[in-house]
Amino acid sequence: MGTAEKQLRLKLNNGELMPAVATGTALLKEFNTEFILKAIELGYRHFDTAKFYGPSEKILGEAFQEAFKQGLVKREELFITTKIPPSDMNPADIIPTLKSSLSALQLDYVDMYLIHWPLSIRAEATWWQLTPEDYLPLDMPGCWKALEECVELGLTKGIGVSNWSVKNLKSLVSHAKIIPAVNQIERHPGCEQSAIVNYCKEIGTVVTGYAALGAPGYGASPLGTYGTNAVIESPILQEIAAKYGKTSAQVALRWALELGCGVVVKSVNPVWTALTQFLSLMLGAGEQTEFFAV
Template sequence: MGVAGKQLRVKLNNGQFMPAVATGTAPMKEMSPEFVIEAIEVGYRHFDTAAMYGIEAILGKGLQQAFTQGLVKREDIFVTTKLWVTDLNAPDIVPSLKKCLSALQLEYVDMFVPHWPVRIRPGSMWFQLAPEDFLPLDLPACWKAFEECVHLGLTKGIGAGNCGIKNLKLLMADATIPPAINQIERHPGHERREIVEFCQKHGIHVQGWAALGAPNYGVLPLGAYGTNVVLESPILIKIGAKYGKTSAQVALRWNLDQGCSVVVRSTKRERMAQNLDLFDFSLTPQELVDIRGVEPNIIDPGTFFVSAGSPYKTPADMWAED
């Protein structure tokens, strides 16, 4: 049995089985069809992408090459893509997903998620928004359009993206298809316990992005951001030594042991393999408690979407419970 066969697959509330470790494809200069092939060879079966990343066509080309070469079949691969905030308007959602599918060269994706629960004017730059760039958002109406994407066979599953409890309640109020996942930033030092508990209570699977603290993560035109706090944590390093694992592997296992999955990214084959080598150990209850001592660190609380014109006047508003 290869690495891919050993991976944990989590069962979602819609009956889908989703590989618990996804390789991220956020904007990176190394993204190429060859990267996709290498990730599949290493053992990845879950690719997380987004319209905003601008690389869906590259991912699609790599997947088609993998299918042609017989490395995998379409049903072996789980693809998640995300709708950007300029398209979070009910009439635009089905056409936007069709555009993504065209770029990906796929008939369907496995999971479709709104990137953030906010709507901005098309053509505006998300990293320098003015109050007038924010547009009214009807989240329940948008969710109905996401449900239509399922009915049309354009996606097998739909989920939430960066949703706090208040937004989840709003989204779920009239839903006939509940969100299968909620993608949120989650790593040691940023536990999000209240959101995780709410999601698990309501059968929503939590997927943690920036699962290693996004060290040296670069997004043009902002340059590098992220933190080394997670990877350099003495707590994680000490626990890793006990199991013969790296601090990164301990950080990823921390999410898995709490019932969450992860999105993690590396372009180095050795590290890509390490990030999948998580299934021969688990953390003790005491170690999970100890990891709460990792220095608090947050990569992106949604600050870019805080404005006088936004529904969120502070980052806390985005993550409010009521």
């Protein structure tokens, strides 16, 4: 797997190097062990999941064990990110929830543990049909302290957040002993979120963008109309792509990398889209193997 060593990596504030591109595992019907093994064979080393994604953690765990058995990769070569859902955002529930995720993943630790959303909801609530009664009081200082304890216990190497605004981050930083290593937000050329990105740079937090290609095709998901083709069909990106012999998707992803941000992408097509074209894009960056986002 010589190609994997050449991937760009982001230097995190905990000293770890995080592969700049992650394979996403959310809302993917075709997601299975074969998908993960193929991604590993192609050189992917960062896998992004969440308890909220249903069977994703379990499938990943089975695939990792098979990959270890086949000698495709070693545990220390992988970077695994998972997230705590809003239904478990209580200080007393955070460590047990992470242990449950580790059991499903069949791992002793994850590399990054994120708060999926800055809110707490009833366990019985339906995410895309939330009512005012579904929202619960949120003890963020207590929850973050529990995440810091997860680091102390060796259950995760790093902790961070997802979908957090500047206001939320400023409130967290005011009492945190460990500054978030990552803030994962929706980000692509049509959704720059410059204010959040700039503040994250100020405090030493790396930004990772999900929906890095606009999440085309998500209209058939429970999220309804979420997602757009406007990124990959952008006339501006297509013009740039034609000039350099690339695709609009490659241009959109390179845009994120050049600004020091990571991306989360996924595809079940091993011949076209991100699984292959983005790997070749990363390897076209020369000998650079790490860069700093701050």
